[in-house]
Amino acid sequence: MNFLIYISDYIIPFVFFYIICMGLSSKTPVYDEFIEGAKDGFRVVKDILPTLIGLMVGVGILRASGALDMLSGLLAPITGKIGLAPELLPLVLVKMFSSSAATGLLLDIFKEYGPDSYFGRLASIILSSTETIFYTMAVYFMAAGVTKTRYTLAGALTATLAGTIASVIITNLVF
Secondary structure: OHHHHHHHHHHHHHHHHHHHHHHHHOOOOHHHHHHHHHHHHHHHHHHHHHHHHHHHHHHHHHHHHOHHHHHHHHHHHHHHOOOOOHHHHHHHHHHOOOHHHHHHHHHHHHHHHOOOOHHHHHHHHHHHHOOOHHHHHHHHHHHHOOOOOOOHHHHHHHHHHHHHHHHHHHHHHHO
């Protein structure tokens, strides 16, 4: 275990040093390439900023309006069949839009039930088994200029459902 801690302390500086050495050995202007990459990164941020703000505002409105609780109540009979408690359904729904908002809900679950409770453990596993679908699609498709998503949304929703079901199964088996 100490070996892993030792390695983790030095891996990032090693990667930086390796990249710089490889660039210098291939006679690449490393600093100029870094500056160009930073400029490209700022352009991408400028292009996707309105999308990010829209997603954050939308999630805030959903949380504050009580729409998530209402939707959770409507979907509770369906989610109950896979073993997902209605208390965790807002977490699953918000995670599809924003990971930071889902983390806020996770902290609320920890305060109410405790991190070592069944709900706390299940919520933690759900967050690590699902993706921020709409955020990822908006940011990466916008940055890459993708306009036709084809089956991405259906596949991502299916993967989220599978991750949520697997989280329930794993939590029941392990805890």
